[in-house]
Amino acid sequence: MSSGMSSYALSYMVLYHPKLVLPRYGNSSTRYVDRRDPVKSNPIGKQQDKSNTSAGRGCDRSKIDTVTIHIMELARNSDETRFDGVNAHFAVLRSGTVLHLHDESEYLFASHDFNCRSIAVEFEGNYPYKQQNNGQYLWWSDTYPTPRSKQDGPTVDQIVAGRALVKYFRDRHKIQNIFAHRQSCGKVCPGPHLWFNIVKWGVEKLGLNDGGPGYTTSNDHCSGSIIPSHWRDEKWAIDLSKPFSNSTFSGPSPTHGSICIPP
Numbered sequence: 001m002s003s004g005m006s007s008y009a010l011s012y013m014v015l016y017h018p019k020l021v022l023p024r025y026g027n028s029s030t031r032y033v034d035r036r037d038p039v040k041s042n043p044i045g046k047q048q049d050k051s052n053t054s055a056g057r058g059c060d061r062s063k064i065d066t067v068t069i070h071i072m073e074l075a076r077n078s079d080e081t082r083f084d085g086v087n088a089h090f091a092v093l094r095s096g097t098v099l100h101l102h103d104e105s106e107y108l109f110a111s112h113d114f115n116c117r118s119i120a121v122e123f124e125g126n127y128p129y130k131q132q133n134n135g136q137y138l139w140w141s142d143t144y145p146t147p148r149s150k151q152d153g154p155t156v157d158q159i160v161a162g163r164a165l166v167k168y169f170r171d172r173h174k175i176q177n178i179f180a181h182r183q184s185c186g187k188v189c190p191g192p193h194l195w196f197n198i199v200k201w202g203v204e205k206l207g208l209n210d211g212g213p214g215y216t217t218s219n220d221h222c223s224g225s226i227i228p229s230h231w232r233d234e235k236w237a238i239d240l241s242k243p244f245s246n247s248t249f250s251g252p253s254p255t256h257g258s259i260c261i262p263p
């Protein structure tokens with residue numbers, strides 16, 4: 001970057017030029033892939049833009065001030081062609097790749113009461129739970145029968161990419177708030193790992209506002225829940241200097257929630 005280039009200009013170039021990558025944090029590189037055109041030509045993707053609905057028309061998308069963090073509750077081996085149906089503006093894959101799915105100006109039914117003001121970001125993956133005697137990891141419910149080994153929990157590259165993206169939103173869109181979907185709808189989403197390593201990081205390192213410990217909101221369709229106090233425990237911290245290992249996780253699993261997005 002030349003010394004004369006502002007961080008605004010750099011951020012603009014970085015995200016709107018598909019050949020360039022997002023800023024680096026730590027030792028991981030973050031790849032940006034623009035999927036907006038494929039999503040527009042995808043029947044599901046096309047339907048997701050609600051800008052012309054009565055709800056969407058009432059929102060001034062030039063006044064976005066929030067990013068809302070979600071977990072997909074699914075993983076597709078970070079195949080960048082398989083997330084066009086995800087109902088969010090951006091998807092952060094376990095590989096560290098950032099997919100741009102919808103223009104920030106679009107209004108999506110993604111984050112309940114935060115829809116008007118926010119950019120929705122979905123992270124690929126499932127909630128990690130615990131290792132069983134057979135060495136496999138289960139999803140977050142004891143009764144859920146499917147082993148989800150290797151695709152549970154966020155990866156280091158994913159956290160690095162997510163942080164770069166949040167920083168971009170602050171620099172480019174002047175985002176002031178970073179919320180969990182849970183705060184607008186009574187789901188687990190996005191779970192303690194993403195909350196601790198993305199939301200709490202955004203508050204502490206970027207000066208963003210998470211609404212505070214008691215903050216929730218609601219609309220006609222859903223009411224939010226506060227962030228559980230144990231989500232603030234250091235045990236959820238992911239060490240970005242080490243490859244991700246599920247075995248680093250312990251502690252309580254999130255309670256059952258409903259799925260953020262259709263598969």
Ligand SMILES: [Zn+2]
Pocket residue numbers: 069070071181182189190260
């Ligand atoms: Zn969600």
